[in-house]
Amino acid sequence: MTNPTAAMLVIGDEILSGRTQDSNTYYLAGQLTAHGINLKEVRVVSDDASAIIDSVRDLSNNYTHVFTCGGIGPTHDDITSDSIAKAFDTNIDIREDARSILQQHYDAQNLPLNDARLRMARIPNKATLIDNPVSKAPGFTLKNVHVMAGVPSIFKAMLASVLPNIIGGQPLMSETYRVEKGEGDIAAPLSKLADAFPDLSVGCYPFQHNGLYGANIVLRGHDAAVLKEAIERLKTEFLK
C-alpha cells in the first residue's frame, strides 16, 4: 500500500512581501511525516481570489489531502473561505452551527458579534467544521481540503483536530550519518548505496562551519530493518 499524499497551500500577502516568515509548513511537514502522509508540494499565493481558486482546484485533483492556512479571519482581505467555496462551485453563507459557536464566545466576553466577526461564520454547504480551541472561530473541511487559520498557535490546534480523523500510512523513518568529507567525495558511494536500496531515499546535506566541513547523509524509508542494514553497509562498505 502506498502512503496518502498531501499538499499545503499558504495564503497571504504578508508571507510574499517578506513581512512574516511562514512556519506552518515546517510544522505540517513534520506532523505529516510522522503520520505516514507524504507531503509532495507546497504553494504560497497572495490574498487573491483567482490565485486561491486555481491552486486549490489543482492541488485537490493531484493529492489525497490539501491543507490551507491563512485568510479566514474577519477582515476584508480574508477571502479564503469564499474562494474555496467558489473553487468547488459550492454555496457559502453564515452557517448556524458556526454562528452559535461565535455567539457564545463573544457573549462571554461582552463583545458584539458584529458583521465583521460574523464573516467568520461563513462556511460552505456540506463542509465539516474544524474545532478551534484557541480563538473559537472554526476552520472547515470541504471534500479533501482542510481550511485552517494562519496564526501558528491556531494552525497547530486545528491540525491536532484534523489529523486523528484522516487515514495515515506507514510513518517515514530516517537515519542520519555524519561524515567529515566533502560532498564531492561521497557522491559516488552514495549513488551506489541508492542503487542497492531502491526503496530508500538517500539525501546528502553539506555543512561548513568553523573551518570544518562535511555532510549529513540522511536515509529515509518505511522499514526500520532495511534502514539499519543500509546505514551499516554505508559505514562498513560504501564509505570504506
Add this chain to the structure above:
Amino acid sequence: MTNPTAAMLVIGDEILSGRTQDSNTYYLAGQLTAHGINLKEVRVVSDDASAIIDSVRDLSNNYTHVFTCGGIGPTHDDITSDSIAKAFDTNIDIREDARSILQQHYDAQNLPLNDARLRMARIPNKATLIDNPVSKAPGFTLKNVHVMAGVPSIFKAMLASVLPNIIGGQPLMSETYRVEKGEGDIAAPLSKLADAFPDLSVGCYPFQHNGLYGANIVLRGHDAAVLKEAIERLKTEFLK
C-alpha cells in the same frame, strides 16, 4: 509602470519531509520587496524531474522572473540543472567556463575534480553563470530563471550577484500601526480605509500574548506621501 513579478521554486525532499525549514523564501521575499519586484507565488517540490520541469515551465510563463534554490550539488539527487535544461529543451553538458572555475578551486585544495564534482559544471547551453563566492560551484540564469544553491549562505551570495543585473521597480514601502483592539472591531474601519486608498494594500495581523490582544495594521504601497496620509486618517478618522 507596474512592477516586475517573480516566483520562487524551492526544490528538495528535505523541506517536504520536515527535516529542514526553508529560510531562503523569507530572505528572497524581503530582498525582492526592497528591489521593487513583486513576489507572487512560491512552490516547493521534491527532487523529482517531472515536478521540477512542470513547475519551472508554469512559473516561467506566468512571471517576469523565477528564482530556484536547491538541487545543484554533486550528488545523485541533485537533478535541478538537468531538469531546467529539459524544461526549456536546451542541451546541457560540462561547460568549459564552469569546469575551469571548479578545477582552480579543487586544485588549490589538493582535492580531485572527480566525476561527482564535475556534475556541478553541467550548465545548459546559453545560460549565464551566477558567481558563487562561498563554494565556487556556479549557479546559472537561463531565460528568466535564476538557478541557485539551497544552502542559505550560498543562496544569499548568489542572489547578491543576480539582483543588481535585473530591472527592479518601485520598492514597496510599508507603515505599521499597532492597536490594542480585536480584529473584529477594526475590520469595518479597515474596509473603509481600503476603499478610500485603492492603491494601498491593507493587512491586519492579530496578536495575543500575556493576556493582551490586538493587531498590527500594515499598509503597503509605492508612494510614501500616500502611506503617510493613510496612516494619519486611520488614526484620526477611521479608528476614532
